[in-house]
Amino acid sequence: MAVFLLGAALLFVQPQAVPSRPAASLKAEAATQKEPFRKGDLKESVHLNGTLQRLPQTIIIGVRKGGTRALLEMLSLHPDMAAAESEVHFFDWEEHYSNGLQWYVSQMPFSYPYQITVEKTPAYFTSPKVPERVYRMNKLIRLLLILRDPTERVLSDYTQVFFNHMQKHKLYPSIEEFLVKDGELNINYKAINRSLYYFHMQNWLKYFPLDHIHIVDGDKLIKDPFPEIVKVERFLNLSPQINASNFYFNKTKGFYCLRDSGRDRCLHESKGRAHPKVDPILLEKLHGYFREPNQKFFELVGRTFDWH
Numbered sequence: 200m201a202v203f204l205l206g207a208a209l210l211f212v213q214p215q216a217v218p219s220r221p222a223a224s225l226k227a228e229a230a231t232q233k234e235p236f237r238k239g240d241l242k243e244s245v246h247l248n249g250t251l252q253r254l255p256q257t258i259i260i261g262v263r264k265g266g267t268r269a270l271l272e273m274l275s276l277h278p279d280m281a282a283a284e285s286e287v288h289f290f291d292w293e294e295h296y297s298n299g300l301q302w303y304v305s306q307m308p309f310s311y312p313y314q315i316t317v318e319k320t321p322a323y324f325t326s327p328k329v330p331e332r333v334y335r336m337n338k339l340i341r342l343l344l345i346l347r348d349p350t351e352r353v354l355s356d357y358t359q360v361f362f363n364h365m366q367k368h369k370l371y372p373s374i375e376e377f378l379v380k381d382g383e384l385n386i387n388y389k390a391i392n393r394s395l396y397y398f399h400m401q402n403w404l405k406y407f408p409l410d411h412i413h414i415v416d417g418d419k420l421i422k423d424p425f426p427e428i429v430k431v432e433r434f435l436n437l438s439p440q441i442n443a444s445n446f447y448f449n450k451t452k453g454f455y456c457l458r459d460s461g462r463d464r465c466l467h468e469s470k471g472r473a474h475p476k477v478d479p480i481l482l483e484k485l486h487g488y489f490r491e492p493n494q495k496f497f498e499l500v501g502r503t504f505d506w507h
């Protein structure tokens with residue numbers, strides 16, 4: 200396989216070379232690089248091994264603590280995917296965005312022309328400027344959004360920041376201090392705002408049609424990854440290559456690990472941490488608070504999710 204690919208790549212040193220095997224539209228786009236966003240002189244130098252760095256043809260836009268790392272790792276099981284390893288923060292950080300698209304390209308992995316480049320930056324979903332910026336780069340781009348129960352996401356968001364402080368030997372207030380103000384739910388807590396999915400989704404739908412945004416059910420992906428990943432394969436027009444035996448359940452960890460040509464890997468231990476114990480009355484308030492925004496979200500995307 201590798202030898203064939205190398206040969207093919209050397210035959211067509213031009214990045215415009217269309218792969219000889221049947222290519223669905225997204226892959227054709229990936230291969231020809233004729234996207235409308237290709238502003239002026241983006242430089243792409245082809246390496247002798249036939250790979251090059253290209254703008255992503257799909258982006259995992261969020262949500263923070265939704266399972267974006269798990270999704271990226273699972274998607275990377277597919278040989279036609281090339282994933283940026285770290286979160287690029289191009290569209291949401293001004294100091295990165297001002298570097299321009301050439302800088303963005305330089306952050307991408309080297310890929311073969313038939314591969315789809317993907318990057319994930321969970322903060323994109325909730326950053327108001329990002330949808331328009333992504334649109335200006337490529338209005339045809341396919342977007343991936345992974346969501347989970349908004350209440351669980353709030354607790355996970357808090358837990359992450361709590362552990363970040365612990366690691367630096369810093370104190371961090373209890374979750375109640377963020378969630379409660381004057382005896383009421385503190386809806387100004389940022390983590391709560393990030394879970395108002397309909398609010399952020401509206402910004403994206405101003406620029407992208409719903410069928411260009413695939414929503415992955417993060418709660419399902421963790422419990423039973425394979426069916427969710429098959430849907431992503433289909434959305435990206437990938438050939439069905441990932442199979443059930445790429446996943447195995449690790450009882451000690453309590454969730455799935457990945458098996459990739461004999462190589463096993465589990466997610467970093469910071470994933471799937473236990474959440475803080477929250478007063479049941481407070482938890483019920485959170486569930487109640489999200490009921491209406493969730494309903495709005497379901498109407499917006501024409502689909503329901505099994506959330507509290």
Ligand SMILES: *[C@@H]1O[C@H](CO)[C@@H](O)[C@H](O)[C@H]1NC(C)=O
Pocket residue numbers: 246248249250309
């Ligand atoms: C191709 O070359 C690039 C640049 O040196 C390198 O980063 C990449 O790992 C190589 N890819 C393969 C598949 O050999």
Ligand SMILES: *[C@@H]1O[C@H](CO)[C@@H](O)[C@H](O)[C@H]1NC(C)=O
Pocket residue numbers: 386392395398
């Ligand atoms: C959520 O935060 C944004 C700013 O990031 C703000 O414009 C919006 O009004 C907030 N939503 C609610 C319901 O508080």
Ligand SMILES: *[C@@H]1O[C@H](CO)[C@@H](O)[C@H](O)[C@H]1NC(C)=O
Pocket residue numbers: 440441442444445459460
């Ligand atoms: C699943 O995919 C792996 C490659 O990742 C392959 O070796 C294996 O034969 C496949 N299994 C089935 C049942 O298709």
Ligand SMILES: *[C@@H]1O[C@H](CO)[C@@H](O)[C@H](O)[C@H]1NC(C)=O
Pocket residue numbers: 449450451452456463465
């Ligand atoms: C399962 O998870 C435990 C705990 O993280 C780890 O030590 C072990 O290596 C894992 N086993 C397999 C087969 O992945």
